[in-house]
Amino acid sequence: MKRIYNIAVIVSCIDEEYQNKILCGITDYAKINDFNVSIFNAFGGNFKSIKQDVGEYNIYNLINYTTFDGIILLTNTITSEEVKNKIIQSAKDSNVCTVSIDNPLLDTYNIGIDNFEAMYKMVSHFIEHHNFTRINYISGMDNNCDSQIRLDAYKKVLMEHNIPVQNERIYHGSFRYDDGVNAIEHFLNSNVEMPQAIVCANDVMALASIKTLQSHGLNVPIDVCVSGFDRIYDARNYYPEISTVERPLYEIGQLACEKINKHLQRTPQEPCETLKTNVIFTQSCGCSMHKLEHINEFRIKSYNKLSQYRSGVINMNLMACDLAETSSMEEVLEKVSYYVKSIECSEFYLCLCENWRSSYDAERGFIDNSITYGYTDDMLCMLSYKDGSFNTTAFNFSSKDMSPNFNISDGGNVYYYSPIHFHEKCLGYCIVGNSNYPLQSPVYHSWIVNLSTCIENIINKISLKNMVDQLDRLYVIDNLSKIYNRNGFSRFGGEIYRKACERKSDIMVLFIDLDGLKYINDKFGHHEGDNAIIKVANAIRQCCSNGEICARFGGDEFLVFASDYSLDDVKVLCKNIEEKLKFYNSKSDKPYKVGASMGYHITTADENIPISRIISIADSKMYELKKQRRKMRGQSV
Secondary structure, eight states, X not given: OOOOOEEEEEEEOTTSHHHHHHHHHHHHHHHHHTOEEEEEEEOTTSSSOHHHHHHHHGGGGGOOGGGOSEEEEOGGGOOOHHHHHHHHHHHHHHTOEEEEESSOOTTSEEEEEOHHHHHHHHHHHHHHTTOOOOEEEEEOOTTOHHHHHHHHHHHHHHHHTTXXXXXGGEEEOOSOHHHHHHHHHHHHTSSSOOOSEEEESSHHHHHHHHHHHHHTTOOTTTTOEEEOSBOOHHHHTSSSOOBEEEOOHHHHHXXXXXXXXXXXXXXXXXXXXXXXXXEEOOGGGTSOOOOOOOHHHHHHHHHHHHHHHHHHHHHHHHHHHHHHXXXXXXXXXXXXXXXXXXXXXXXXXXXXXXXXXXXXXXXTEEEOOOBSSSOOSEEEEEEEEETTEEEOSOEEEEGGGOOSOOOOOSSOOEEEEEEEEETTEEEEEEEEESOSHHHHOTTHHHHHHHHHHHHHHHHHHXXXXXXXXXXXXXHHBOTTTSSBOHHHXXXXXXXXXXXXXXXXXXXXXEEEEETTHHHHHHHHOHHHHHHHHHHHHHHHHHHOOSSOEEEEOSSSEEEEEEESOOHHHHHHHHHHHHHHHHHHHXXXXXXXXXXXXXXXXXXXXXXXXXXXXXXXXXXXXXXXXXXXXXXXXXXXX
16 A cells, blocks of 8 residues: 655645745646645734734744644745744754755755856846946845845856945845835935945845835836846736746656655765756846746736735625624634635644633633743644535544544645734634645735634624623622622612512512621620621522522621512521521631621512612611510610
């Protein structure tokens, strides 16, 4: 039986063309050769937020490297040096066959292109063909291997042609669109003479540079020439067409898988391979136009891209609105199920950390149990989709397994792991299986962000409800006696009275007064007075088990209110309360006795008679009883 190999791919920002083409090569190879591929993707560096990046890059902490037969690293797409180094070290420690793309590492297979030669040819072209001497440069990240090599090539060409390398003519960016904009503004505001050419480390920055130059009234290539690197779709179909470097990205992805396959088959091979590039000089450097795609094909592709983007944005807006209206996790899962169908996947799993809920405590406030780095030992699969059906019954699985799908018996599957988080707060992750959506849709990241934001909102709503419930409890519960206070009595007693009025049934009010509270407070301290209040409240609560409302009505006053009570019922209740207090006193070592005077009134509920009048009658009866008891003990009233 043919063994099925499992490959992990570690990458960031799969919506960019460089990563996208390499992944297409990897996934196509995997499908043909029955490899299973797990792509762990973050969208780091997109929001210029450290907290956001922490949340994105946390997905790499999920990877159990030893469960894979091979690992493909695209660490040059990760902006964090710390995260990058941790991934590289973890891959090495696993002793799993590892292929690094465009970032040469020791003890791994390495695939790259000749960045130096390509950039050398590009800069040399401006000097030797166009006779330029003022050439500015927009670099990528300083900690990126490709970026460093291209910058070194730029400097070497200038030095070989006796052109000074001026730091003012070099802008250090991060391969982002904004870097191209900011670089041009920086160059235009500098004290050095206007450049004749601007060499960019990638096409994205080149496109941004041209647009920014045009916004300042400068024409490319008449006033200044511009070049890029990568030959992405927009660069080769822009006007002016960008002079650039074409790389065999799809072939790199295929070759990475092939190296793992040969290693597992014990087939001898070279540990490092450097692929050739194609330097293309076109309109943006003042040279002849390169062969464009056929105009009809270009129109079709452009329309399809625009149509896909428009429909994607509409879908994201609908998803955001639908999820914003949810008020429970059950509603979220129902809505998400609808949108999972729209991405046309064979499998989907929404996995949340076991402690995804936060809570509220009256004394400690909000309690956030979330983590920042890593995942809980046990994960909760809240929603799963497989074989055309959904399961919304949550179940646990170990985070070491990474996926709740334990029965992958066939090959050729591709799974995309994406983090679910809010800023640096880890909520979980989702897995999309066998879908073109993550690679082909321009709004896949927005889809994930919508899902993450919705889950965070639900967590906040649950926490807010807990807080309201706690505050409501504080509003109606006496903090000392733990039975209802006046507010609680008004709310719940009033409802009983209203229903009794509708039925014309009898209601009972029992008024209870703690004996000698002032004496206990003065003689033994208020903490002992509180003890007496608590013991009376406990006795009342323990004796009321037939739907009565028990409340502390004042400092030493208590109420029991109920409907459908007979005279015998209330006499039994009073006797039981007295027995509870007697039992407590018999076991207590306190220097005082806890006692209570009680008076009750039973009458037919009448909506024309306020409940306060009935309470007053019961209070008067209790007071009369208390006077009689004091006279019997020879005490003054």
